[in-house]
Amino acid sequence: MDIFEKSLQMHYELNGKIEVVSRTNIETSEDLSLAYSPGVAEPCRAIAANYEESFKLTRRSNLVAVVTNGTAVLGLGDIGPAAAMPVMEGKCALFKRFADVDAFPICVDSKDIDEIVETIALISKSFGGINLEDIGAPACFEIEAKLKEKCDIPIFHDDQHGTAIVTAAALINAIKLTGKEMGKLKIVINGAGAAGMAIAKLLMQMNFGEIIMVDRQGILCDNDRSLESTKYEMAKLTNPNKLTGSLADALKGADVLLGVSAPNCVSKEMVASMNEGIVFAMANPVPEIMPEDAIEAGAKIVGTGRSDYPNQINNVLAFPGIFKGALSVRAIEITDLMKEKAAYAIASLISEEDLKPDHIVVSALDHRVADAVAEAVSACAVEEGIARV
Known part of the structure; x- marks a missing residue:
């Protein structure tokens, strides 16, 4: 098999290259109370009182969104958001392997610049940074510029920078x-x-x-x-x-x-x-x-x-x-x-x-x-x- 066939087979076998892993054990009722209700209310109150605490009390301090709309996928062109998902998963795997940074793929089904910007901005409070990926030019320039104005976290279009x-x-x-x-x-x-x-x-x-x-x-x-x-x-x-x-x-x-x-x-x-x-x-x-x-x-x-x-x-x-x-x-x-x-x-x-x-x-x-x-x-x-x- 060539590299494309091998990769396809690997993807079928894995059924996805990334997964979410819990950082806390939940084995007892106390574990459950600390990680979820009722104990979780206290970190929620702390963040409500001071937004900056969200970076200390949640994983967003080490979490990046890898975002695409699938319009300029590496050598494949405009193949759409669903078809771009394997690339976004791969990017997330690289983040973890090379920098121990957690990353999550977000595939947005839109070519409307303002709609994409608004979508990313609305979910940005879940993340510490946004990595834009495989978004075609010239839309990518405007999307990055508008997001920098709207968001208080780093915005980085990797295909460019x-x-x-x-x-x-x-x-x-x-x-x-x-x-x-x-x-x-x-x-x-x-x-x-x-x-x-x-x-x-x-x-x-x-x-x-x-x-x-x-x-x-x-x-x-x-x-x-x-x-x-x-x-x-x-x-x-x-x-x-x-x-x-x-x-x-x-x-x-x-x-x-x-x-x-x-x-x-x-x-x-x-x-x-x-x-x-x-x-x-x-x-x-x-x-x-x-x-x-x-x-x-x-x-x-x-x-x-x-x-x-x-x-x-x-x-x-x-x-x-x-x-x-x-x-x-x-x-x-x-x-x-x-x-x-x-x-x-x-x-x-x-x-x-x-x-x-x-x-x-x-x-x-x-x-x-x-x-x-x-x-x-x-x-x-x-x-x-x-x-x-």
């Missing part, structure tokens, strides 16, 4: 290895959806260099007033030389290609036209160009989103530690600076001696990652004055 953080971490180390200069890179991002937009914003914030974004129609340029609003706003912030044309035109002389787009859309000729390029072809399951082809064409460092090639750029390096850190100090939000600190924390886990073209980012299974990210995030929250403990 998790991808951006790990990409930045890998790029930090790739720059060290190639001798390219931070701040002077020509970076082409192929794909102007949620991930591409977030990557561009974080790399600009961290001053990596010039950013050029490309979508299916070509290079984003603010001379093109027909662009959808979020793309037009990004075009105003990127492409300072106002290049026009195709992906091939953008890649001539480029230092970096970051692909968050579609399979097999980058040719060897495009890679050969780059300036000893760093190529992160992150489309899943089939990348923009296969790693062996990119290397043959002259790429110096290659990364993908796949686990069967070196340099896997995987969101699991970011989101468990991000939430572990934010929850540990009861942060009210996850800020841009926290994302930057997380990227540097991930990059720092590979020493100068261990840095190699096929080893610029740590394994998703590296036990150090979540704690390193959590420490950076929690310290940053305290520094920024957004920690509540």
